[in-house]
Amino acid sequence: MTRLAPVSDSAKTAPQSTVATSPVSAPATAPATAPATGLPSGGTPRLLVVDGHSMAFRAFYALPPENFATDTGQHTNAVHGFTSMLLTMIRQQKPTHVVVAFDLDTPTFRSLEYTEYKGGRNKTPEEFYGQIDLIIKVMAAMKIPTISVDGFEADDIIATLSTQGEAAGWDVLVVSGDRDAFQLITEKVLVLYPKKGISDIPPMDAAAVEEKYLVPPNRYSDLAALVGESADNLPGVPGVGPKTAAKWLKLYGDLDGILENVDSIGGKVGESLRAHVEDVKRNRHLNHLLRDMDLPVALEQTLLQSPDREAVEELFDALQFNTLRKRLFDLFGEEEPEDAGEAHEVPEHQLLTEAGQLTTWLKAAPGPVAVDVLSEKAGLAHEAVAVALVRADSAVVVELSTADEALENTLATWLAADAPKVVHEYKEALKALSVRGLALAGVIDDTSLSGYLIQPDRRSYELAELSQVHLKVSFEAAKEESGQLDLGLEGEKKFTDAVQRGYVALLLSEHFAPMLVERGAEGLLRELELPLAAILAEMELTGIDVSQERLATLLADFTAAMNAAQEAAFAAIGHEVNLGSPKQLQEVLFEELGLPKTKKIKTGYTTDAASLKMLLEKTGHEFLAQLMAHREASKLKQMVETLKKSVGQDGRIHTTYAQNVAATGRLSSNNPNLQNIPIRTEEGRRVRDIFVVSEGYECLLAADYSQIEMRIMAHLSGDAGLIEAYAQGEDLHRYVGSHVFGVAPEEVTSAMRSKVKAMSYGLAYGLTSFGLSKQLEISVDEARTLVKDYFDRFGGVRDYLRGVVEQARIDGYTSTIEGRRRYLPDLASTDRQLRELAERVALNSPIQGSAADIIKEAMLGVDKALTEQGLKSRMLLQVHDELILEIWPGELDTVKALVTEQMGAAAQLQVPLEVQVGIGASWNDAGH
DNA sequence: CAGAAAACGTA
DNA sequence: CGTACGTTTTCTGT
Numbered sequence A: 001m002t003r004l005a006p007v008s009d010s011a012k013t014a015p016q017s018t019v020a021t022s023p024v025s026a027p028a029t030a031p032a033t034a035p036a037t038g039l040p041s042g043g044t045p046r047l048l049v050v051d052g053h054s055m056a057f058r059a060f061y062a063l064p065p066e067n068f069a070t071d072t073g074q075h076t077n078a079v080h081g082f083t084s085m086l087l088t089m090i091r092q093q094k095p096t097h098v099v100v101a102f103d104l105d106t107p108t109f110r111s112l113e114y115t116e117y118k119g120g121r122n123k124t125p126e127e128f129y130g131q132i133d134l135i136i137k138v139m140a141a142m143k144i145p146t147i148s149v150d151g152f153e154a155d156d157i158i159a160t161l162s163t164q165g166e167a168a169g170w171d172v173l174v175v176s177g178d179r180d181a182f183q184l185i186t187e188k189v190l191v192l193y194p195k196k197g198i199s200d201i202p203p204m205d206a207a208a209v210e211e212k213y214l215v216p217p218n219r220y221s222d223l224a225a226l227v228g229e230s231a232d233n234l235p236g237v238p239g240v241g242p243k244t245a246a247k248w249l250k251l252y253g254d255l256d257g258i259l260e261n262v263d264s265i266g267g268k269v270g271e272s273l274r275a276h277v278e279d280v281k282r283n284r285h286l287n288h289l290l291r292d293m294d295l296p297v298a299l300e301q302t303l304l305q306s307p308d309r310e311a312v313e314e315l316f317d318a319l320q321f322n323t324l325r326k327r328l329f330d331l332f333g334e335e336e337p338e339d340a341g342e343a344h345e346v347p348e349h350q351l352l353t354e355a356g357q358l359t360t361w362l363k364a365a366p367g368p369v370a371v372d373v374l375s376e377k378a379g380l381a382h383e384a385v386a387v388a389l390v391r392a393d394s395a396v397v398v399e400l401s402t403a404d405e406a407l408e409n410t411l412a413t414w415l416a417a418d419a420p421k422v423v424h425e426y427k428e429a430l431k432a433l434s435v436r437g438l439a440l441a442g443v444i445d446d447t448s449l450s451g452y453l454i455q456p457d458r459r460s461y462e463l464a465e466l467s468q469v470h471l472k473v474s475f476e477a478a479k480e481e482s483g484q485l486d487l488g489l490e491g492e493k494k495f496t497d498a499v500q501r502g503y504v505a506l507l508l509s510e511h512f513a514p515m516l517v518e519r520g521a522e523g524l525l526r527e528l529e530l531p532l533a534a535i536l537a538e539m540e541l542t543g544i545d546v547s548q549e550r551l552a553t554l555l556a557d558f559t560a561a562m563n564a565a566q567e568a569a570f571a572a573i574g575h576e577v578n579l580g581s582p583k584q585l586q587e588v589l590f591e592e593l594g595l596p597k598t599k600k601i602k603t604g605y606t607t608d609a610a611s612l613k614m615l616l617e618k619t620g621h622e623f624l625a626q627l628m629a630h631r632e633a634s635k636l637k638q639m640v641e642t643l644k645k646s647v648g649q650d651g652r653i654h655t656t657y658a659q660n661v662a663a664t665g666r667l668s669s670n671n672p673n674l675q676n677i678p679i680r681t682e683e684g685r686r687v688r689d690i691f692v693v694s695e696g697y698e699c700l701l702a703a704d705y706s707q708i709e710m711r712i713m714a715h716l717s718g719d720a721g722l723i724e725a726y727a728q729g730e731d732l733h734r735y736v737g738s739h740v741f742g743v744a745p746e747e748v749t750s751a752m753r754s755k756v757k758a759m760s761y762g763l764a765y766g767l768t769s770f771g772l773s774k775q776l777e778i779s780v781d782e783a784r785t786l787v788k789d790y791f792d793r794f795g796g797v798r799d800y801l802r803g804v805v806e807q808a809r810i811d812g813y814t815s816t817i818e819g820r821r822r823y824l825p826d827l828a829s830t831d832r833q834l835r836e837l838a839e840r841v842a843l844n845s846p847i848q849g850s851a852a853d854i855i856k857e858a859m860l861g862v863d864k865a866l867t868e869q870g871l872k873s874r875m876l877l878q879v880h881d882e883l884i885l886e887i888w889p890g891e892l893d894t895v896k897a898l899v900t901e902q903m904g905a906a907a908q909l910q911v912p913l914e915v916q917v918g919i920g921a922s923w924n925d926a927g928h
Numbered sequence B: 001c002a003g004a005a006a007a008c009g010t011a
Numbered sequence C: 001c002g003t004a005c006g007t008t009t010t011c012t013g014t
Helices: A052-062 A077-093 A109-113 A131-141 A154-167 A179-184 A206-213 A217-227 A242-252 A255-260 A267-275 A277-287 A309-319 A322-333 A355-364 A405-416 A426-435 A447-454 A463-471 A491-518 A522-542 A548-573 A582-592 A609-619 A622-645 A682-690 A708-717 A720-727 A732-740 A750-763 A769-776 A780-793 A795-811 A832-868 A892-904
Strands: A002-006 A046-051 A097-101 A171-175 A189-192 A344-346 A349-351 A369-378 A381-390 A395-399 A421-423 A443-446 A656-658 A668-670 A699-705 A813-815 A821-823 A874-878 A882-887 A915-920
Touching: A002 A491, A046 A052, A046 A077, A046 A154, A052 A077, A052 A131, A052 A154, A077 A131, A077 A322, A097 A154, A109 A277, A131 A309, A154 A171, A154 A179, A154 A189, A179 A189, A179 A217, A206 A217, A217 A242, A217 A255, A217 A277, A242 A255, A255 A277, A267 A277, A309 A322, A344 A491, A349 A491, A355 A395, A355 A405, A369 A426, A369 A491, A381 A426, A381 A491, A395 A405, A395 A491, A421 A491, A426 A443, A426 A522, A443 A447, A443 A491, A443 A522, A447 A463, A447 A491, A447 A522, A463 A491, A491 A522, A522 A656, A522 A832, A522 A874, A548 A622, A548 A682, A609 A622, A622 A682, A699 A832, A699 A892, A708 A720, A708 A750, A708 A795, A708 A832, A720 A732, A720 A795, A732 A750, A732 A780, A750 A769, A750 A780, A769 A780, A780 A795, A795 A813, A795 A832, A813 A832, A821 A832, A832 A874, A832 A882, A832 A892, A882 A892, A892 A915
Parallel strands: A046 A097, A046 A171, A171 A189, A349 A395, A369 A421, A421 A443
Antiparallel strands: A002 A344, A369 A381, A381 A395, A656 A668, A699 A882, A699 A915, A813 A821, A874 A882
């Protein structure tokens, strides 16, 4: 039995089976560790001792000081690098205790005894000044103790700490760029020694030291005494290097042994040794580290704690460390789950060979069965290779390649039957099975969809993540989603992983069931999203035909246009520049050409299209015109190139729809994205000519909703004026314009109409007067007046918009007409930016989301009608408010009527849903 | 080498 | 200082 560990155990932070994330990747295996933020959870305490100065210097030389400075001119590269290194170290090594030791500027017993000690070093660079103090401040804010002792070096403090730690039975990690630290290595003490920079820090253990220096760690100082240490200005015996020194040490045991036998060592090196015995003794004396100092900090006081948030905020503000601040809080921010889930026993599985076994298993007990489909890449799609069936107490696996006909038939029949099934990522399972000629029906839950309906704004709905978040259970099999990355996996492991995934999906599904009911999302899952997944699977597998010739022509045209524009742009300024680099463009535009400054962005001033257009109007500079031409051409060229690359062996493009990415309920399209094919410009529209009707079909049909979002606004607001306008089939914007501007409809100028249009749509996005003024290039006052006039005439809209936010604040969520929810906790945020964003989201989500629900509903209707009427025409694409179909010869009129009917009937609103239909041999021709 | 930022295409 | 996306390139920070 495999145990799924509750999250609060070590399993949460350490998937110990994977090398990359285990605390020490080499060479010693680390014991189980405690989470970075908490107390040791029964494991051995783990002490991280850092040599502050040596790491600060490493950081200083690893990062260019000119890139790290505050506005006040204080350099921070060493502070930044040091803090970054420490965070990485804490994340990777997961110490329970941390302490940093520093040297002081004052003389030490070593320099007093030997004045040249550490002499000959270069002067500390100016930029380093003050950075040690800053590091100490950072440590204070992180509540990490720092130790320095007058008259002693950090090395002695470190030696003492590691000795104390080892005596207490702890594991100790010493981070130091000083080789003297090697003498501290034991079974319990490892040294992390930075090779170069601060990120490449391999752990050194006894074996690693022996390999490198040919002596065990406890002889390292003997060896160093003989060889010398240039960093400390300690000359060794001339002619003696590590090899000779190691040979002697082996021969005589230790340094004392060698010194007792100096006279018996022959050769030139023997002579050299005899001449430098005093140096060696001095070296050995000086490199001996004190292990019994009295330290001002007890071992227990180095316990790693949560940082002082306020102090960190203040300090990092001053240091202008924003990415580090995030990393720090990410590292310490994750809160321990109060209640961990229970441990679960994943059932063992049986690999079936005979149909009878499957029949028996399927009969055994009621309740849903989880289905996990293992697939392998086969050409352009994934093909199912095995199917795992999982119940709470038992599991079976059918391997398709080895199953005999009877077994496969039994499986196929059951998969295609109504027997209740639970899956994770239904659409992918459908596709993989379909490629193998298998159907899948009776699916009552897809946890990637139910998870989405419950919480639609998550980044990911991977099984492992849902399991962590909802069940507080972590497990390892999740990564190989549906076995797609399984190349190196042994067959047996693949199967146990599949069973684990199925088991977790089953648990999640049970967990989600009451949540779906509570949120009223059951219907959306069963009657909308699940059936839609099957349609999308078909559409993805079908793909859309493209014309290779047009693709090639277009690519050549755009490339030529791009190159021409580039040449002309270079000519206009007399030199070359990377037109794709906003940074370089800024230099040319604002420094070289001295053009007026545009809108400020994080990295300077924007060079976006709107600003370039403005600059061109102001200055008429040729470079700007060519740059804009280049931008357009290169964008299109790139897009065509990407499309070309994504054409499958069947000559078609197969996009993938994501059903759980857009928080509003929309689909998204990727690989390639077919929902952002250009349409606005003449040149861009040519890209749509690439998409053509397939051989044997009559034409493409494009059907889109006319102004669906405005109609939803009219419906939701119940505004009498808007409803009246739509009821009469008037030009909405003209109608609104005539009321807002108080003129007759036929007197509405195109300028008035476009203003009104911009505002109408803007309102659905939470547009402000400021934003409107910018877009229409009018004053804020004018914009404000426009909004007021609008609302005076269409008060229903104003009341609705106001009410949406109010209601959302009360409920904590917004709803679409179909009841799809979006939770908006930020409405209560004290951060004004966040709160106002949440308010705009609250305004938009019901509108965008309702439109998404409606077209999804329409897709079900269209699919059903096509099937019921036995038509061969098929749906190919969805672009938010538009459906692209491919028409079988002779079916045009039927399908045209059916699509119009189904799209129009997808929702009963207070206003009609108008559908426009176009046909043509290409997507462009089908547009209107 | 991964991730952020900037830019830009769609509804 | 309008929403929702995906993709590309360049640059930055490891």
